[in-house]
Amino acid sequence: MSRDPQSPRPPRSPWRRLWSRLESGKADPHSRLGQYLAFRKAVTEIMAHTREEHLLLESLCSLAIECTPVKLAWVCRVEADGSLRTLADAGDTAYLDSFVERRTGLPVDHGPLTKVWQEQVPLFNEPFQEEPLRAAWQNNLRPFQLRSMAVLPMHRDHHPWALLVLYERNRQAFPRDCQLVLESIVREVSEALEDWVDILRERVAREHQLLLGTALQSGEDGVVLTDAERRILYVNASFTRMTGYTLAEISQYGLHHLQGPRTDPRTLAEIDGALCGQGFFNGKLLNYRRDGQTFWNHLSIIPIYQRSGEISHYVGIQRDVSREALAREQLEYEVSHDRLTGLGNRRGLMDQVAVTLPRVQRHAGSLAICIIDLDHFKPINDLYGHEAGDHVLRVIGRRLHSTLRRSDYVARLGGDEFVLLIEGFHSLEELEMLLIKLEVVVNEPIHLQSGKVVGVRLSMGVSLYSPDFSSDFDTLLRYADQALYRAKANKRQRSRYWELFTVEDRPADAGKARGPAITRTPPLGSDEDEN
Known part of the structure; x- marks a missing residue:
């Protein structure tokens, strides 16, 4: 209208x-x-x-x-x-x-x-x-x-x-x-x-990805990205520098190619258990580079979750800690070893006792604690100087170590005093054969760097572990020390270079007497030896 x-x-x-x-x-x-x-x-x-x-x-x-x-x-x-x-x-x-x-x-x-x-x-x-x-x-x-x-x-x-x-x-x-x-x-x-x-969101995402990629490529740590089936999707440049493998190579071989015969299987089992569970792992293992060299790898594995809660990817971050591991091993070595001879020191001896004594107790095994003192060593020091004396100690240390069995242990407590732990002999005769062998090897001539030829002899005190009396190692060591005093005191009359401290030599309240007896010796005092 x-x-x-x-x-x-x-x-x-x-x-x-x-x-x-x-x-x-x-x-x-x-x-x-x-x-x-x-x-x-x-x-x-x-x-x-x-x-x-x-x-x-x-x-x-x-x-x-x-x-x-x-x-x-x-x-x-x-x-x-x-x-x-x-x-x-x-x-x-x-x-x-x-x-x-x-x-x-x-x-x-x-x-x-x-x-x-x-x-x-x-x-x-x-x-x-x-x-x-x-x-x-x-x-x-x-x-x-x-x-x-x-x-x-x-x-x-x-x-x-x-x-x-x-x-x-x-x-x-x-x-x-x-x-x-x-x-x-x-x-x-x-x-x-x-x-x-x-x-802006896309730009920020691209910038973040670019920044992340740059950081991953320039970082010192090696980075590996895998999917949930552990197929390798990405490695950064640090990974290639660290291992020698490119993305194409490690994708073909797999990360297990970094492992070798010296890699601890228990650590590998921990990694597999972590990947089958929550996916987190943080630890150290020995890996192998492409050229076969080993390096200590501090590995962290971090899972990436989807919104559904399922793991979609894994990020592995690895760092070469070989220098730190070597420095730590060197420090631990120096703490427990004698710098002059490379043998164990008092700390190393106590660490070894902490392992040996419980094992002997569990298996009712045999153990001899031997203290050695070198005869005629002081004149070498006085005549030829401390360098010659140090050379003699190094030679004696090598001879003792090479003569003993794998199950035995030798330490230098200081000066010309050595301690032996001899384990697993079946009879006193078997122990005696080993002690005779030690004497023969040690008594061989020693050539100094100056061309002079010198020699030393041994005095030794031996105590035997027995479950019938104290398992305290300090007590056993003190018994061996008393036997050493006896051996040095009777040096001109003795038929062998060692004396054995048996249970009869203990105080009366220390337990029942067993085995052959030897005369009790007083505590260490003045030494008649020219040493």
């Missing part, structure tokens, strides 16, 4: 009036509307040529000052604690210094900015709805001659994100048509920011 030509025309929406003016070209470029339209066009061009958030916001504020009568443009965000964070600004920013820092005491948390932030509805010209606030804000604005403002909410990722705040010196500076233009500008900026979210 046609409309009566005499009836009034229906009211036109603000947007229809605005766009009809634009289409008819009646918008004066020097008018307030024309200036805001120019502002909108400039912002659109900026958005077409940048994907940088800070550049867009800075341009938004700067163009508002350049294209419109606005004296202060500000993009801010209301933080959770009610404070205001500036993202960009332009124009008369002196007002912001007093406003943001709250030196004026204005109730910012209940002002127009917070109101717009909470309600997400733009405010123009009349932001102060309560009389006390109106007076406070107007008093603060008066020195800057800012008489009207526009506050428009901006969105990003479908959430409130920031506020565009514009200040003018004229009252009612934002008529309805200019308000519509500002709302369209903010809407386009918000849409652009929405579009940039995914772009």
Whole structure:
């Protein structure tokens, strides 16, 4: 049905009036509307040529000052604690210094900015709805001659994100048509920011991947990435430098190719158990390089889980700790070994006793503790010097070590005193044969570096372990020491170089007497030997 030509025309929406003016070209470029339209066009061009958030916001504020009568443009965000964070600004920013820092005491948390932030509805010209606030804000604005403002909410990722705040010196500076233009500008900026979210996320992801790749390639630790079936997907350059294998080679051979005959099978079992369970492993194992050399590898295995909770990948991080392991082994060696002869020292002897004595007790085995003192050693030191004496001690140490069996142990306690642990003999006759062999080897001539030939002899005290008396090693050692004193005291009359301390030589309250008896000897005192 046609409309009566005499009836009034229906009211036109603000947007229809605005766009009809634009289409008819009646918008004066020097008018307030024309200036805001120019502002909108400039912002659109900026958005077409940048994907940088800070550049867009800075341009938004700067163009508002350049294209419109606005004296202060500000993009801010209301933080959770009610404070205001500036993202960009332009124009008369002196007002912001007093406003943001709250030196004026204005109730910012209940002002127009917070109101717009909470309600997400733009405010123009009349932001102060309560009389006390109106007076406070107007008093603060008066020195800057800012008489009207526009506050428009901006969105990003479908959430409130920031506020565009514009200040003018004229009252009612934002008529309805200019308000519509500002709302369209903010809407386009918000849409652009929405579009940039995914772009920025992809860019950040790519940057993170690039950074991660660079870090993995340049790091000192070797890195291996496998899938859940332990198929190798990636190795970094440090892995190749450490092992000698490229990705193609180790993918073909498998990581088990790094293992060898000296790799501890218990550690390998721990790794398999970890991979079959939670996937975490942290430990050290011996690996083999491509050229066959060994290195100590501190290996950490970290599983990567899917959202379903299943393991999708494993990351292995390995570090060559051979130097640290060698230094630690060297330190442990020096702590338990004599520097001159390389034999065990007192600490090494006690460590060995801690293993040997319980084993003998469990299996009811045999054990002889022997203390050796070298005869005629002091004259060598006095005549030829300490270097010659050290050479003699090294030779004697090598001879003792090479003559004893694998199950036996020799240590140097200091000076020319040595201690032997002889284990597993079946009779005193068998022990005696070994002691005779030691005497023959030690009595052989020793050639000094000066060309001189010297020789030493042995004096030895022996005590035997028996379950019938104290298993305390210090007691057994003291018994052997007493027997040594007896051997040295009777050196001219003895038929053999050792004396055996038997259970009958103990004090009366030490247990029942057993075995052949020898005369009790006093504690060590003065030594009649020329040594």
